[in-house]
């Protein structure tokens with residue numbers, strides 16, 4: 001999936017420092033919003049270099065097959081974790097392409113730990129990958145690759161904002 005012309009990218013000096021939560025992009029976001037009526041509420045933590053981490057408790061409402069997480073919920077979690085990582089470059093992005101390898105069933109009640117990494121970029125394209133495990137990094141349960149495209153926030157969402165759902169503490173994007 002990685003193109004031959006992929007180039008290294010550099011963490012922005014003003015990016016969230018390692019160990020700190022990368023700011024919510026939107027309090028009503030399904031993936032990270034603290035005020036979304038239904039959502040994953042994922043907190044993405046900046047790591048060293050071009051890495052991020054996150055954890056998600058698998059709740060009963062996330063069930064797909066009996067006793068296990070729905071694949072689409074896991075996919076949304078990967079999207080959120082990897083999609084937040086380009087903020088280390090201080091680039092807002094949207095997802096262009098996302099692919100998941102589901103290696104093992106993930107039981108309800110478990111906690112999924114994600115480690116994401118920016119692999120490089122070409123023009124507006126940012127390539128990322130992410131691995132998920134349930135507590136033992138040597139025993140991954142899923143992995144993902146995704147391509148994100150940097151956008152001009154104002155332009156990208158113009159024409160949609162009128163329909164946006166707001167909370168009392170709306171904070172932007």
Ligand SMILES: CCCCCCCC/C=C\CCCCCCCC(=O)SCCNC(=O)CCNC(=O)[C@H](O)C(C)(C)COP(=O)(O)OP(=O)(O)OC[C@H]1O[C@@H](n2cnc3c(N)ncnc32)[C@H](O)[C@@H]1OP(=O)(O)O
Nearest residue numbers: 025079080083084092093094095096097123124125149173
């Ligand atoms: C969910 C809310 C997100 C809010 C984001 C706010 C910012 C906050 C910051 C950070 C948040 C972090 C958290 C987010 C996590 C979740 C992210 C999501 O789930 S986003 C929703 C799903 N994705 C879409 O709705 C995109 C829909 N698609 C589009 O709008 C356009 O297709 C877009 C912007 C992706 C590209 O369109 P063009 O017209 O601007 O640019 P062109 O020229 O087509 O593409 C640019 C380059 O990308 C390649 N490209 C585009 N799509 C590709 C694809 N699917 N596969 C491969 N390459 C692709 C093209 O070939 C081109 O490459 P070459 O530079 O010429 O080499």
